[in-house]
Amino acid sequence: MSADAILQQLREIMIDVLDIDELELTPETTAEDVEEWDSLSHVRLVVAVERHFGLKFKNSEIEGLKTVGDLVNLIEARAA
Amino acid sequence: MASATHETGLKGIAERYPALGRLIDAVLAVWPEHVGFLSKSMEVRTDALLETSDRMAAAVLELAASDVAQHARDYRWLCDQIREEELNFVRTGHYRYSRFAETNANVYSDGDFMRRYMHGLLYSHVLWFMHISSLYFFSQRLAARVKPGGRVLEVGSGHGLLLFLALRDLGMAEAVAWDLSQVSLDQTRDALARLGALDRAKFAVQDMHKAEPGQDSFDLIILSHLLEHLEEPVDALKRLKPLLAKGGLLYVNVPLNAPMPDHLVLLEAPRDAEEMLSAGGFRVLEIGSHTTQAVTLSKALKQKTAVTCSIIAEPA
Numbered sequence: 560m561s562a563d564a565i566l567q568q569l570r571e572i573m574i575d576v577l578d579i580d581e582l583e584l585t586p587e588t589t590a591e592d593v594e595e596w597d598s599l600s601h602v603r604l605v606v607a608v609e610r611h612f613g614l615k616f617k618n619s620e621i622e623g624l625k626t627v628g629d630l631v632n633l634i635e636a637r638a639a
Numbered sequence: 640m641a642s643a644t645h646e647t648g649l650k651g652i653a654e655r656y657p658a659l660g661r662l663i664d665a666v667l668a669v670w671p672e673h674v675g676f677l678s679k680s681m682e683v684r685t686d687a688l689l690e691t692s693d694r695m696a697a698a699v700l701e702l703a704a705s706d707v708a709q710h711a712r713d714y715r716w717l718c719d720q721i722r723e724e725e726l727n728f729v730r731t732g733h734y735r736y737s738r739f740a741e742t743n744a745n746v747y748s749d750g751d752f753m754r755r756y757m758h759g760l761l762y763s764h765v766l767w768f769m770h771i772s773s774l775y776f777f778s779q780r781l782a783a784r785v786k787p788g789g790r791v792l793e794v795g796s797g798h799g800l801l802l803f804l805a806l807r808d809l810g811m812a813e814a815v816a817w818d819l820s821q822v823s824l825d826q827t828r829d830a831l832a833r834l835g836a837l838d839r840a841k842f843a844v845q846d847m848h849k850a851e852p853g854q855d856s857f858d859l860i861i862l863s864h865l866l867e868h869l870e871e872p873v874d875a876l877k878r879l880k881p882l883l884a885k886g887g888l889l890y891v892n893v894p895l896n897a898p899m900p901d902h903l904v905l906l907e908a909p910r911d912a913e914e915m916l917s918a919g920g921f922r923v924l925e926i927g928s929h930t931t932q933a934v935t936l937s938k939a940l941k942q943k944t945a946v947t948c949s950i951i952a953e954p955a
Contacts, residue, residue: 578938591642591675598676599931599944602722606729615730618723 560638562586565631568611576600576607586628612638645678652681656693662700662765665707670715676932680768683933691775695800696765701833702798703761710758714766717759720900728898729943734905735898739870746901756900757826761798769947772929773892776949777801778808780925781859784888784951788812789858792882794847794875795865797823799830799840805859806836815857817845848874852881863892866915867904876919880954889921889952897945908940912948921952 570584577595590596596604608630609615614637624630649667653660663677684692703710727735736742746752764770787810793802796816805811814836818824824842831837848871860879866872876889883889893915895906906912913923927949930939939946 578942597679597932598718598722599725600942602725602729603942606726609730618726621726 560635562631562635565634566627569608569627569630569634572607572611573604576604584627586626586631588627589625608634614638642674645674648678648682649674652689656689656696658697658700659689659693659765661707662696662762665711666714666762666766669708669711673715673718677766679932680766683768684771688771688775691778692765692771695771695774698800698803698834699761699765702830703758704833706758710762713755713758714762715759716755717763720756720759721898724898724900728896734902735900737903739868739903742868742901742903757797764798764800767931768933769929769931769945772933773927773947773949774800774804776927776929777890777892778804780927780949780951781805781809781888781890784924785809785811785859789884789887790815790856791859791861792817792855792857793861793863794818794845794879795823795862795868796827797864799827799834799836801861801863802827802840803831803834803836805861806839809859811859812839814840815855816840816842817847818842819844819846847878850878850882855882856884856887857882858884858887859890860887861890863890864894866891866893867897867902867906870903872904872915873918876916876921880920883954887953888924889916889950889954891916891948891950891952893948893950895940895946895948896943897947906948907943909936909946909948912950916950916952917955920955922955923950923952925951 566584570582574582577600579595590601605616605621612634620633649663653663667674700707724735764774789811790813791802791805791811792815794817796802796818802814802816806814816824816827821844824844828842831840860883869875893906893912895908909926909928916923928936929947929949930936931944
């Protein structure tokens, strides 16, 4: 799956989990850029991503995520 | 940019509420990335809630004494522990443990873990919206129902903050603390001494499951963040019911969807808490639901984020 395709699917997941109508997502996007993306919703977001892509992240991998691009890269690497 | 906005907002709060400002500064000194959470937690508070926050921050700082920075580090550590529990909870739909033997072996018997855990929880009373909102509910709603001058019992009184408020704000004449652990009782005694409320307090090592009808009588019994730690919460309620004096009230704080390392009983909606009290022989008079970061209750229940239910009940 390409990085663009993962990004598109992440956008759909985030709109659903964060309960928002619209979201502009780029690899550079961080939690600071999205008001609803806080420490509480982050856990639900991570688990929703795990379920969607059939993965389970390690705690160290989750803690290392700084940008959406990091998450895309992690999914890409783990799904390969 | 967002961080700068948060810092400006918190600075304004610190100017109006100095004790609250000191507490926030102590936490941000060891955890600057927490600024967004704290900013959100403060901006949703009314002036009355901010005044309560400031008064409780003064009490909390008094209890932390010369160890304010270490308590701040332990608060951060606590939040890390909770994040792991949340991850497990969202993945599985269950709390990690369901038996007291498990929490006893993995949590309560670990002295260092418990020390840091209690330190972290102390700050959470002020910094988490749902906790300060429940303290406000306690003082405001019970003041409307409890006559001054009576006796109050708290089982598992921890930092002693509710007993302190019962004596100071509700005007109760005597406070009694029960706990299974002498170490915990000593902590409550130290806390009430620091807060200047020791002269009207008594302490007893007592298993509430072994309380006998007629052994004592109270006008108010407090079970705050206790029932979720028990294997048999309904049995505990039945045991305590005969200890209420005529016209006496039960006050309960119990969380919904709140994965903590030592929580056993998972309640998912306010009606679950009401049903538990009803099974224990009580009629709910009033219930307040305090959500994480003041989101709407329907959103908190849908997203399964933590809620504290504050309940005032009478014997059915």
